[in-house]
Amino acid sequence: MTEQNLNDQELRRLEELRLLEESGINPYPYSYDKTHSATQILSSFSDENPEPLSNVSVAGRIVSIRKMGKATFSHILDSTSKIQIYFRKDDLPEFYELMKNLDMGDIIGVKGFVFRTKMGEISIHAKEATVLCKSIKILPTPKEEVDEQGNKVIHDAFADKELRYRKRYIDLIVNPQIRETFIKRSKIIAEIRKYFDERGWLEVETPILQPLYGGATARPFITHHNALDIDLFLRIADELYLKRLIAGGFEGVYEISKNFRNEGMDKMHNPEFSALEIYVAYKDYNWMMNMTEELISRLVQKIHDSYKINYNGQEIDFTPPFKRVKMFDLFRELTGKDIKGEPRENLLAVARELGVEVDSNASTMKILDEIFGQKLQPDLIQPTFIIDYPVEMSPLAKKHRTEEGLVERYELFVYGFEVANAFSELNDPRDQRARFEEQASIRAAGDEEAMVLDEDFLNALEIGMPPTAGLGIGIDRLVMLITGEVSIRDVILFPQMRPENS
RNA sequence: GAUCCCGUAGCUCAGGUGGUAGAGCAUUUGACUUUUAAUCAAAGGGCCGUAGGUUCGAGUCCUACCGGGAUCACCA
Numbered sequence: 230m231t232e233q234n235l236n237d238q239e240l241r242r243l244e245e246l247r248l249l250e251e252s253g254i255n256p257y258p259y260s261y262d263k264t265h266s267a268t269q270i271l272s273s274f275s276d277e278n279p280e281p282l283s284n285v286s287v288a289g290r291i292v293s294i295r296k297m298g299k300a301t302f303s304h305i306l307d308s309t310s311k312i313q314i315y316f317r318k319d320d321l322p323e324f325y326e327l328m329k330n331l332d333m334g335d336i337i338g339v340k341g342f343v344f345r346t347k348m349g350e351i352s353i354h355a356k357e358a359t360v361l362c363k364s365i366k367i368l369p370t371p372k373e374e375v376d377e378q379g380n381k382v383i384h385d386a387f388a389d390k391e392l393r394y395r396k397r398y399i400d401l402i403v404n405p406q407i408r409e410t411f412i413k414r415s416k417i418i419a420e421i422r423k424y425f426d427e428r429g430w431l432e433v434e435t436p437i438l439q440p441l442y443g444g445a446t447a448r449p450f451i452t453h454h455n456a457l458d459i460d461l462f463l464r465i466a467d468e469l470y471l472k473r474l475i476a477g478g479f480e481g482v483y484e485i486s487k488n489f490r491n492e493g494m495d496k497m498h499n500p501e502f503s504a505l506e507i508y509v510a511y512k513d514y515n516w517m518m519n520m521t522e523e524l525i526s527r528l529v530q531k532i533h534d535s536y537k538i539n540y541n542g543q544e545i546d547f548t549p550p551f552k553r554v555k556m557f558d559l560f561r562e563l564t565g566k567d568i569k570g571e572p573r574e575n576l577l578a579v580a581r582e583l584g585v586e587v588d589s590n591a592s593t594m595k596i597l598d599e600i601f602g603q604k605l606q607p608d609l610i611q612p613t614f615i616i617d618y619p620v621e622m623s624p625l626a627k628k629h630r631t632e633e634g635l636v637e638r639y640e641l642f643v644y645g646f647e648v649a650n651a652f653s654e655l656n657d658p659r660d661q662r663a664r665f666e667e668q669a670s671i672r673a674a675g676d677e678e679a680m681v682l683d684e685d686f687l688n689a690l691e692i693g694m695p696p697t698a699g700l701g702i703g704i705d706r707l708v709m710l711i712t713g714e715v716s717i718r719d720v721i722l723f724p725q726m727r728p729e730n731s
Numbered sequence: 732g733a734u735c736c737c738g739u740a741g742c743u744c745a746g747g748u749g750g751u752a753g754a755g756c757a758u759u760u761g762a763c764u765u766u767u768a769a770u771c772a773a774a775g776g777g778c779c780g781u782a783g784g785u786u787c788g789a790g791u792c793c794u795a796c797c798g799g800g801a802u803c804a805c806c807a
Contacts, residue, residue, distance in 0.1 A: 237776055238758050300764035347765045367741040370757050372768040384768055385743040385756055391799045492806050
């Protein structure tokens, strides 16, 4: 921060800072004893008995100032809410003088008594006040109005998305609804941990730097370890490590994992994102489906106090049980015929008939995926489990116990996007090796995203992994649904951005 | 990666067919001891994203680049 780069307002604030110090004030003191949060005061004040709140202290950032000569009204914002402070020159003459050198954005502590103003707002009448931090840079100044219907109207909101994402700390200060979103995100994750911990499953940490990447189909980020002089990959998933732990004897493990995928960014994708994976021994995908339903509906209930939410203008009902549909039954509904096991050429013809855009050399798996993605997935608005996928689409899932050519896998779709993916885990090492080899040939044919054979993971399966059910949930998308946000950037505190000065 | 749109004061935005920049909030000065988008009076504040080009003259027209958004493609 050089003085040349500052505008007139900022230079003025530096001058105020100097004046404060000159008058013996430390503008950056070490601590402050606050007795209450703003919310605690607002929710516990009673007009009949204000006595319990006759001597409180609060701290927060000045977000509005209305000076009226020898009295001033101001709102300060703490982590819970805004609260109005009433300053009278008669009550604190020295601080009142000092207030000339305070601005919007400064942080202060206030001691006083709680009362209700003529206009009906619960406020603190200041008896003592302390500067806790002087702000040099200017905050945006949105104004809040309450119209006749009692609705909040925000004027001049800080709305520039680029600035909001790059300077999230400003966004959090001036856009209270964003703060709410991230509080909800934290609650959702805490609730997930609580649910799993109650059941005795172990939260574990597995490597982010992996010598081989696996557990999903995606292009990885590559980095280099100097001491070992080897390239390492940032994980695209933690699946293969968690399954090693099940082989190692843990019966329930989960990890909330940052994964990294070197692919495009849009409102559904950020290069680093959070995923939950959980593996439970001696269970299958049917059991896991019930667990998923219970977990997700419970999360919605905890946040909304209801199973029904509104997402992007659409009511979504998370009341269990969720709809369950076999994938090929959906295909049958769409096409009027059973396309399971059809040769590639026939599937291609079906796709063309439906107007699905698909490359003529696309694999069987790709064609099915395209038909599903373009024709079926967008209509899966209400929570729906899609069950039993073709084996080619699922190299880590166990073959179906009765259906030839399928695996025991389901995905949960809500509002047209995938929220969860789970299967009865493949634990036959011979089959797993064959699937990896199949992936290798797909890779050789030019698909960079096909899975890489992981010999050590196969070794773990050869040592023996019990029957296991596994589940992955995209945390960011789940948070989007539950908080009503339509862009992943609004549920990630610091979304990836291109650097400003390149 | 493709297409379209955007970039003007700290913030939100105006700036027909080219003629050296405007408003509200914020800031400064003054008035005001229950206001709440406080109000009233006055003042200051701009590399108009960057670099070229056309022109007597560019915020405005053209080109490239930088950054962002939306849609599509790719992708869980």
